[in-house]
Amino acid sequence: MKPWRKALINKHVTLVQAIEVLDKAALRIALVVDEDDKLLGTLTDGDVRRAMLKHLALNTPVSQVMNVQPKTAELSWTESRIRAVMEQYELLQLPVVDAESRVVGLANLHDILNKKRHDNPVFLMAGGFGTRLRPLTNNCPKPMLKVGDKPILEQILLNFVDAGFHRFYISTHYMPEVICEYFGNGEKWGVSIQYVHEDEPLGTGGALGLLPHEEIDQPLFMMNGDLLTSLNLHSFLEFHVTHNGVATMCVREYEHQVPYGVITSEGTQIKSMIEKPIHRFFVNAGIYLLAPALVKSVAPGTRIDMPTLLEQQIENNKVVNMFPIHEYWLDIGRMDDFNKAQDEFSSIEVIK
Missing domain, CATH: 3.10.580.10 (CBS-domain)
Known part of the structure; x- marks a missing residue:
């Protein structure tokens, strides 16, 4: 125990x-x-x-x-x-x-x-330029920047490997040779890694069209390659499978406080006053599980972002679920995020 x-x-x-x-x-x-x-x-x-x-x-x-x-x-x-x-x-x-x-x-x-081996494919998005992290990304793709002693992308890969996943696909665009040379075919980690390359950026969802669709036979994990999280992957997969949707999006709760007193009124008469109210929203956390049919619906060369792809599914009366995550989560998009990741990484508890 x-x-x-x-x-x-x-x-x-x-x-x-x-x-x-x-x-x-x-x-x-x-x-x-x-x-x-x-x-x-x-x-x-x-x-x-x-x-x-x-x-x-x-x-x-x-x-x-x-x-x-x-x-x-x-x-x-x-x-x-x-x-x-x-x-x-x-x-x-x-x-x-x-x-x-x-x-x-x-x-x-x-x-x-004992540890169960999962055959679900995992698609890691690693093609971004990382312009907001320059000059660090002038000669290095953002997912290859190190947090702790390993690149961000390797930290993500290891979390999936430790949870029993072994089928990986990585999308590349900016400086693909750096990523491909480092990870190779995945043999170092005892997994399989294949690459899809975007000659031109296709949006956050367009790279799905470059995957070998005949190999996508189970729900596919899709995750941005610049995230650090201790998300429980088993709970996420269980949720997706039991809720019968074409997709499940991880969401985070985001709070916004209005810095003023908010007034509600009827005509000229004030009905209530709320001082600096806090509004709470769910926001996209950049991690998804997608049904094989949805993956295969994206044709090669399609330019589309994930929110648009999922909105199309909703408009067609398909079920798109959300999975609220409370675990550690950090999007390393700016320099202060990168510095925060360095400070906090050692305290992250990843749930296998």
């Missing part, structure tokens, strides 16, 4: 504090206990995302969000029995408790079944 004590929280902890525990413990679950470690409830990734979709305040106590009747295993149970219960109820984690309901462990289905 992994160090499950990192996942223990009390019922007064706020949602934002619980999210920090979920991220740092990397166990995909938080165990809500009293002062004697007796189990009061559980909080999972799914519980948090449902709360986010409802726009619950981040200072909401976990007692209002947690599952108060979680399934548990007894200390005397064999691993086979634990696995059977987890499969019966489709659970990824199962708290282990003693006779007094005190938490004494946490069973993890992924550990029980």
Whole structure:
């Protein structure tokens, strides 16, 4: 069992504090206990995302969000029995408790079944010029700039490799030889890497038309090559598969505070005054899962951006879902983002 004590929280902890525990413990679950470690409830990734979709305040106590009747295993149970219960109820984690309901462990289905190998193709977009990061990108593609001791693109690749993915495609345009020479065919990482090259920029979605469509037989991950994130790839894939859409877009919650008092009125009469209100929106996080049919619908040479491609699907009454992410996420688009990445990288907990 992994160090499950990192996942223990009390019922007064706020949602934002619980999210920090979920991220740092990397166990995909938080165990809500009293002062004697007796189990009061559980909080999972799914519980948090449902709360986010409802726009619950981040200072909401976990007692209002947690599952108060979680399934548990007894200390005397064999691993086979634990696995059977987890499969019966489709659970990824199962708290282990003693006779007094005190938490004494946490069973993890992924550990029980060992690491699963995923055949989903992964498409990493690495063709950008990185003009806002000049002069660093004068002689180096932005995805090849180092964060820590490795290029950004390698950090992304390793996250997928560690999660069990092995089929990679990389799109190139600016200084493609630097990327191709570094990654080769992927043998160094025990994976397969193929390249598609854009002679002219085709937009964020146009490179889909250059992929070998006959090989895209499962939902395809598509991700910008300048992102650092600890996104739980397994949760993302599970969500996409179970929600039956042609695409799933990762989204982040973005807050904007109006710097003035906002007035609502009827005619000349003031009805209300709100001082510096905060508006919350979901914004595109640059990570997608796409159905094979959608990938194959993009013809070679098509110039199109991903938002436009997905808007077309929505207009045609196709289901496009969103997956709210609470994990670490940073778009390295400007120099201050790059410097921030250097400062924060060592603290990122990537969930396998």
